[in-house]
Amino acid sequence: MSNDSNNNQNNLNLRKHSSQVVDGVECAPARAMLRAVGFTDEDFKKPQVGIASTWANVTPCNMHIDGLARDAESGVNAAGGKGVIFNTITISDGIANGTEGMKYSMVSREIIADSIEAVAGCEGFDGLIAIGGCDKNMPGCIMGLARLNRPSIFVYGGSIQPGKGHTDVISVFEAVGQHAKGELNEIQVKQIEEVAIPGPGSCGGMYTANTMASAIEALGMSLPGSSAQDAVSQEKQDDCTRAGEAVLNLLRLDIKPRDIMTKAAFENAIKVVIVLGGSTNAVLHLIGMARTVDVDLSLDDFVRIGKETPLLADLRPSGKYMMSELVAIGGIQPLMKRMLDAGMLDGSCLTVTGKTLAENLANVQDYPADQQIIMPFDAPIKKDSHLVILKGNLASEGSVAKITGKEGLRFEGPARVFEGEEGAMAGILNGEVQAGEVVVIRGEGPKGGPGMREMLKPTSAIMGKGLGQSVALITDGRFSGGSHGFVVGHVTPEAFEGGLIGLVNTGDRISIDAVSREITLHVDEAELATRRANWTRPAPKYTRGVLAKYARLVSSASTGALTDVNLD
Template sequence: MSDERQQDPRRRYSSPVVDGVGKSASRAMLRAVGFTDSDFTKPQVGIASTWSQVTPCNSHIDGLAEEARDGADDAGGKGVIFNTITISDGIANGTEGMKYSLVSREVIADSIETVAGCEGFDGLVAIGGCDKNMPGCMMGLARLDRPSVFVYGGTILPGKGHTDIVSVFEAMGAHSRGDLDLIELKQIEETAIPGPGSCGGMYTANTMASAIEALGMSLPGSSAQNAVSQAKRDDCRAAGAAVLELLEHDIKPSDIMTREAFENAITVVIALGGSTNAVLHLVAMANTIGVPLSIEEFTRIGKRVPVVADLRPSGHYMMSELVEIGGIQPLMKTLLDAGLLHGDCLTVTGRTLAENLAGVAPYPEGQKIIAPLDAPHKAESHLRILYGNLAPEGAVAKITGKEGTRFTGSARVFGSEEEAQARINDGTVVAGDVIVIRYEGPKGGPGMREMLTPTSAIMGRGLGSEVALITDGRFSGGSHGFVVGHITPEAFDGGPIALVQDGDKITIDAEADTIDVHISDEELMRRRAAWRQPEPRYTRGVLSKYAKTVSSASTGAVTDMPDRA
């Protein structure tokens, strides 16, 4: 392999077997894993599988990877399955282990780049099913820039009584308040997760699946299929075949993941009432493919795109119910017809978005999940980018309007999620408080933990409209209430959130898009002069490496910024 190829993982080239580099050794190795003579002349399609038993989101993906491999084989290629890691946010939330969650996105991107770059796959299918492995897969595909298709593993079905994973977290809060006995809590725990698939509301997994389909990197319909279904198996098989078509026409992620395509993804996320994590991940994905995309784009686009979906966590319905009425394709057709999507964007079908949507039928009459554009649940975006003396580089709020649009309260400051959780549970946190959880940012945590456990405890204790929570960490797609995350600069870098003291008045205004602490500039300067950066919490291992290389949340919290050493 030439030096040029080694230096540029994006360069498209045939595998070492086809190139003749190490030909005999390569053939010998591959015969042992099932290659025959005829396979050595076929394009190799790497199938990146995120299968794992650590989470139901990914427990079925081994079978889906086999479908994708068979689809590539049937289309004249040679599919080769390889694995990458995944972690479970739902299991790790509220623990020290959650610090590895966002880190895993970078590890996944690194591992897909590493395997495909080494093995020389001509094209790729990546199958993801949970919050971080999906953008991680996309970032790996973007780095390599070889003909590729992303496949979503699919959504879970509702649990007994229309429950899901967030029902369990909120039941824990209700139990701590005394409103739910232990038997009732156990019944919810035993029945809320009925089988494989990603968390059932418009949480981060379903948000990112929808965004990736709108981006053009998944086949039409991929984001809205049940995990255990013939439709999902067919989707995987079709994705394997689609890579061969992309290879034939030399269509790469950089041809699809354009500025306009990212605007389409943002538009769909807003219309669906999607997760705050979409801001972090879409900015990171754009950064990786080389498309300038700032968090400000969510404000600009959000002024003209309404929230029309009545989906959990703030709404009533689950993704499986949206699947039943047609998924997101009819919504995208409606948005396109209203001039809110760029129809000329290329997709992995080899056709434009408008061409893909041309024959899509509208939602059935009488459905209540997706409102008309002229009668939305919220006229502007629920994702608000806030600035002020607490967040001079920006923060991300998820304000549906149900919790109000303005909150002023007294700061109750905690140096970690665990501290805050203990004080919520014991009743220390009361109505009128603004909970401040700091030193949980990308560097300070490290890892930018989700605050699903404290936000669920707040909701479970009936304080959802009476307490706000702000943090330099982030939130689960299942979080709701008056919450603001991604505050930058983060506390570990000496951001103003590090200087807040108990009792300071804080105002969050989601109409003016501001977040401020009511103290003078002089007092902030005095506190800043007295502040000292804490020692890193980790000095060896992956968390230490991550803290040393990660960028700000406002740039996607990536670890391979071009200007970094």
């Protein structure tokens, strides 16, 4: 048998879902459709690999991904497959933040997962590559791949370069608060605005995009190094080309997402997120991703793992350095090698290379001796997790705080209550919020918002106003990865569901204790009983369209805010 015949037979063996467009007269219409988009007779014999591109010009995070998708397609084709590019959506949190439009952000994660499942399920792709570059499209891509459970790889679009003066998008948000305080004039704010975001790539700190890229690599669903590459670089183009080859290898080995995304792999991902000082959104997304593959991951796992895992990375928003600077010293691979050698990671977990995590890390070199970004294990920034799961009467199902220790470990003060983000933002900027208070922003949960907006504008305004050390903030919404300060989000049950956060009055005392992991409303039970008796559920803010549908279907933030778990 000739080599061509061998290759054709090998390809036929890998073609598990696309065979309906190959054999028999009845498949002629399907073949005709594919001929129109460039298929040849030989292509019909090859495994088809769908390439989900999140390209869009609505955000710099994704503006370059069309080129990366073509690189991945070339890699697939060179390895003996047939790449087929299709698009899914993305939105821009940075543009929508603080507006009604931000309610669509978490919704977009579900739409992305739905659309990847729909396109790949319909077209019968044998394998998949998904390329994402922003907060929600990364977990959305993983969830879509996981639902289908066909050999798959995720590729991160890469991180942006720093703006002039070591600025980034958070610099602009905080400049607004500095303007309100009188420290910056409008011209100075505009000067920061003009230089902070110089080109393509995801926001430059250890914000949600870089957090989730790192988590996905640690999970084993990206090629080694994918999470720590500049968006515009030869390394990132090569990453996409290699992904094309690697997905064909996964087809040959019949390795699928559920083989990789195990409980142990998720625990590896959580540990890497903690060590890096990652975003609170990682809690929401990792639980959602795990539940998509029927892995039982909960807030309790973050508590258990967090007690034994230190914060080591001096990265923004609470630290000094940007992702591009971590990229320059080797990314997260040396960190993971250190963690593996210290017994912190399960090296037996399978990855998209077809090898185990330990095999991938075997020859990784350590960081340069003079680097100052990753602290040693014996001198951590914080000896345990900055992601603190708080419970108590104010969050009986849990809440998520981001406390690095720089903000202090305990806060108590009178509540300053706002119904929604807009009122809180006005109250912060006009001086209504005073030092010593606990800002309460409610009605922003998954169902009540709907959509669980992130409170980046209020937290940035607090920082810009110089209140970062003297004000706490709690919400049933969530935070941007760029938020920092004494902040607690994902308070569940949310106000719309009758949670206690909906019964707080301005002036009530609230305590937040990161050591005992408690968040408490100090109001006696008799008074709370009266308030409960007088409480009525707010009317839904939307009755038609995707936001109304999301509000009806979405689960609690404590279970990942999923829309495909309440369908039975």
